[in-house]
Each structure stands twice: as C-alpha cells, then as structure tokens.
Amino acid sequence: MKNCIIIQSGGPTSAINSSLAGVVKGAIEAGYSHVYGAVNGIVGVLSQNVIDITEIAKKDDSFQRRLSHTPAMYLGSCRMRMPDPKMEPAIYDALYAFFKSLDITAFFGIGGNDSMDTIAKLSAYFGSKNAGISVIGIPKTIDNDLLATDHTPGFGSAAKYVATTVREMAYDTMIYPVKSITIVEIMGRDSGWLTAASALARGNGVDAPQLIYLPEVPFSVEQCIADTRSLLKHRNSVLIAVSEGIRDSSGEYIASADAKEDKFGHKMLSGTGKAIEHILSNALGTKIRSVELNIPERCGIHLASKTDLDEAYKMGQVAVGLADKGLSGRMVVIERADASDYKPVYSSVPVQEVANGVRMVPRDYISESGNDVTEKMTDYLSPLIQGQVEIEYRDGLPDFLPIDHLMDTTR
C-alpha cells in the first residue's frame, strides 16, 4: 500500500486548488490508495489534522471538477516556517513516525518560495533517513516571482482579473467630459508582474492605463506629477496603475511616506494608491480617486484563466510522476518552448534553486522612462490569460465546494 499527503501554503491563488485536483487525479491513476490532505499546511501535518481526499472524491463525482473551480485554498494555509532539521530533530522525527503510520511514500507541497524551503528541508531529512518518501514542490503565487519557472500557476488568473477589471474601469472613467485621474493599486510587494498585466486592458478602443509604475524602478513623485500633468493637457481621463510595492530612490515605500498616526498613536498605512491620490490631488487639483483591487485579485476565481488552471492541474499530475520515479527535493517548472507560438513544457528543478529567491521583472520589459511596460512584457503575458473557465452557478452564484473542515478549525 502506498499513500501520499498534500499541503497547500502561503497566500491563495485561483489555481492552487487545480494543482491539488491534479495531484489527486495523478495519484489515483498511479495507484496510491489514499491521498491525504493536511489541514492548514505543515501545521496540519504536525498536529495530525488530515482529511482523506480520496474518500471525499469517491462520494461525490463532481468533487474533482468543483475543486478546480473553488477559490482560495481547499486545505487551508499557514505561515509557519519549518526549523532546521539539525536544530530541532524531534519535530521531524514525530512527523516521520506519523507518515509511517499512514504508509506515506510521497509528500506534495503546493506553495510559494517559503513553501519550497519546507520542501527542501523535508527532502533533506527524509533523504538522510533513507525513508523512501519523495518530497515534491508545486509552485503557485499570484506574484509570479519564483525563480526557475517561466511563470507560476495562479499568476495567469490574477493577471486576467487585473486586465479585465482595469478594462471595465477604463470604460467607467471615460463617461464624463471632465478632467479626472483614476489610480489603481495592484498587488505586488517586491515584483511588478501583476501590475504589468494591467497593460493587457488596452485594446477595444481603450488606451488605459496611460501610466504603469512597477517596484523594479525607483518611483519619483516629481516624475509622476509631470507625467500626469503632461497627459492631462491632451486628454480628460488618466488611469494610472501602480504596484503596492513601489518605493522611492531611497528604498522607502510610497505608502509609508503617507502614513499618519491616529489619535491613539497607531500608524495608519493608507495604501500606495491613496498615497498617490493625495500627492497628485495636492499637486494638480484634478478630480481624483483611487481603487485598490485587493484580495479579489487572488480569490476572484470566476475570472480565472483556463490556461492557468489547466497548467496548474497538469503540474499536479507531473509532480506525482516525479515522485513515482523516486525523485525528491524537486519543484515542477514550466518552460516556454517557443517564444512566438506559446506551448508549455513541464519539467523540474532542484528546489534549492527556487527557495528564498525572487524573480524581478527584467529591465527591458519596462519602458525606458519607467512609466510603462514594453511589448516584450505584453507578448510574455498575453498567452497566460487565454481561455475562460466555466464555473458552475447555482441560484445565481458560483457553486463552490464547501470547506467545513476549515470552518471546524475556526470555531
């Protein structure tokens, strides 16, 4: 009997449950008897809080399909970082005993670079014990900032959400024949990939956003004021897309520059979009508003990219294949075979190549003046948002899988 266990960790993406579904499908086909899911990531493994996903899937034919179309993280998450196995071996020994009791031969972790650190540590530990347990990582992050992979599952759906919403908002900004500025704040603390996706909104007679600022280029308040003033000379509505993580040349976040203290002395971080709203309003006096897209970017699965969910699913299956070959300590990656004709190719790399690194936007994907992206960027992004997902609706609303097992832990 061979069984496997899966965790999800880090922040949600629209594709992380598709990867889970892909692992489940792959594992059943590869002859695993039970696919266990740990509730709330590695915390669930350590507290032995697991559910048997194969049993749930057997009872409900629609489970696999609905799982792929359920937002956030079916198994829940955690932010725990595993200690060094040499420093705290007891934790690892307990975990190993638990795995042995469940006949676990493979462990799959779906997450970002913090999660890949967990994968690396577990793989090293099991290797040192000759445990016969493969440990495989499957990437996900809306930030698209993992090394060694062309892109990450979850990013394409978030990018599609951003581009669609910005296009719709562009229509909204053009209805009045008066000067106005709209600022859209998009997630991305360190890298600007997701904010760059706002450029895909262009077309259809829409030329918004007119300005795009990413964290990779130091943000100049003076230049932003000058850029906006210049645009307003020739047009009414200006739409500006900014990453939440933009910083000035001294490395200070623009959001924190605007932070005020409330009457209790608490610092109120008003957000990057609000900060720029205040700056431009004071400088230009133009009608202005800011919109923070916020967590719907990562949980708005009704706008998921079919390409993204399909790739995430496939990567789950590929992960099972790697474990079946006895490989361990590897993360599934995706390569772009041909730059002109998009075709994903799946392979894997040692997880150490990924853990704790960040992939920034290359400088030639950003315009020389630093206030837009180049065609290299839009050519890169466009294939990732293709295709729509047919979410099932019931009573006018998306019919997601219930997550009572997470509810239980919250009571």
Place this chain on the structure above:
Amino acid sequence: MKNCIIIQSGGPTSAINSSLAGVVKGAIEAGYSHVYGAVNGIVGVLSQNVIDITEIAKKDDSFQRRLSHTPAMYLGSCRMRMPDPKMEPAIYDALYAFFKSLDITAFFGIGGNDSMDTIAKLSAYFGSKNAGISVIGIPKTIDNDLLATDHTPGFGSAAKYVATTVREMAYDTMIYPVKSITIVEIMGRDSGWLTAASALARGNGVDAPQLIYLPEVPFSVEQCIADTRSLLKHRNSVLIAVSEGIRDSSGEYIASADAKEDKFGHKMLSGTGKAIEHILSNALGTKIRSVELNIPERCGIHLASKTDLDEAYKMGQVAVGLADKGLSGRMVVIERADASDYKPVYSSVPVQEVANGVRMVPRDYISESGNDVTEKMTDYLSPLIQGQVEIEYRDGLPDFLPIDHLMDTTR
C-alpha cells in the same frame, strides 16, 4: 419621418447599455428612421453633439448584442441639472429648434432620479408648446433607491457582483487558523440595498458576512465592537459588510469621523471601511483588513445578472411603446406580480412620482438588532441576480464595443 433621441445620465450601471439597446430595437421595429444618441447626456443635446445609432447598428450585425455587454455608458454621461423652463426659456427653445431640425418625435432618458427631473422639465416644456414630442424616462441605478418601481435596472448586476465577490472573499478569509476580521465596504450613500446583497453570499458552507450594517439604522461604534468581540469568542474569521453611507446617531458619516488632515491641510476621507478598520483594530487588537469594492461594483459587467440585463432591455422597448401611444412625462417601472413566484410586469408612472425622492430599505428588511438583514430582504433580492450573461471574449479579455466618440471628447 419620425426620429428619436436618447440620453444616458448619472453614474454607470451594467444594465444601462441594455436599456439603450432595447430602445434602439424597439424604435427600429416601431418605424423610427433614425435613433440619435446624445454624447454626454443633456450636455450633448444642448451642444448638438449626437451620433446616429441606427447607422452604426446597420454597419455591424454584432452591435446590438455587444452594446448590451459593454460596461459603463456607451453615450457617456453628465451631471448637469436642467434649469426651470420658465426661468431660462432660451435653452429650451434652442433645444426644441434642434429637435425640429432632426424630426424628433420622442426623447428617452435613461438615468436616476436627477435624470427624471430632466424628463419632467422637458415633458412639461414640450407639452406647453404642443410639440408632439414624447418624453419618457427609463430608470437605472445600482443604488436601487428609486420610488415607484420594485427595483431598478443595474441593481441586480451590482448585487450579483457584490454577492459573488463576498462569497469568494469569504473563502479567502478562512484559510488561516487565526483570529481575523475582514471589512467589506459597499457602495450606497443613502440606502443599504446593495450592501444587503452581501447576505446572498451565504450558503455553500459559507456563513459570511456575519455582520451587515446599512445606512438606514444609526451605526453605533460600541455595538459594532461588542458584536465583533462576541463573534470572535466562537470563531476565527469575521467578515463585516458595511455601506459607505453608515452614520452615527447624530447623523455624522462614520467615514468623516475618521478623516485626518494631511500636511497641506487637505481633509483625507479614508473611507468607511478604513474608519471601521481603525476603530476595531484599536478596540480589539485582532488582525484586520478592509476591502472597498469600489467602482467595479457598477462597471463589472462580466458578472452581470442576466435577469437584470434582460429586464433593462425590455424596459427600453416598453419606453418606445409608451412614446408611440403619445404618452409623455412617464417613467417605465417594474412590478413584482407574485411575491412567491418572481415574474416582472412592466408599466409606467408619472415621472414626478420618482424625481427627487429616495426609497430606503424598510425596517422589517433589517434585523431587530440592526446588524443583519432578514429573510424578507434575501427573498426580495434573490430573483434579481439570477442567470449569467455570456460576454464575448477575444484574446482572453471581454470584447466590448469601442467608445471612440467618448474618446474624442476627452482629447
């Protein structure tokens, strides 16, 4: 030869272009030779900036369908209020001369209660001149606060957007096994209809939002703190939906209570959600965030309600029928024939019954404690969000009609 002219005004809704499409369809069938659209509402009428929609529709078979699926306002908007005809007759006389030059026999205005004031004034003026020009209003507002109609086009789509997004966010809030509060700020300055729609998110194993605050009930900071503290005793994640327009018992907006001045002395209104975030964070010390749904509520047409767009379209056709009967100064309304089996019935009322009034949420649609809605509310809301709209996609993004005629006015 009989021709007609249409304006759109006020703020965008996902359904206002469907009403425009319904008028165009109805007018062509009723034998109107030309359907003119004024660009930017009554401002376009006064400046004689009109486009011939029949000509555009003739050149493009997909125009009518795509028009219904294009967000915001195809003809643009304005915030101008018409003066009293007795005070400034010259404006009306010029408008009348322009209409005569175009052989206009009917005028249609799609808008909220300000727009109905324009309809009333134009109808009175043309009546006094025996001009033979019918003036008909078609309602729209995401706020759902117009008198004399069961609901307003645009509301159902915004409600579906709110309910879907809150349901998706509820999944996002449940992934961590830690105490957390999420505040969702929803549009509605005076009435709470749209915020109430967040209650539809419940189901599917989701019980969020746990608290809902509408402007119709004075907001007590102390009660909100107590409500939240009480919930956190028994559960981890609490999701709170608030109308932007909630006020305390003295009538002051909660948002303004939190307003700070920046270093230039400008008042920074941080928003109702942010204000409550600060209040609860200071009182409870729990992990907290706030999300303002903002303008995607009104322009997020990819999540439109089919029921809403179909009704909006039908109301455009009904408006043409009223004009053809020689009626004037009336607004199309929708009645609910049978409370238990939803079926819309179309009729009309004198526009004076609507202009300048506001329909608040009845007290028995709100729970006694004022922090939730009752079943009467969800029974009322549910039929309005039924059905999905098949937006066409191109290159992974919604394929909307271009609005170059609005771009021209913005350069």
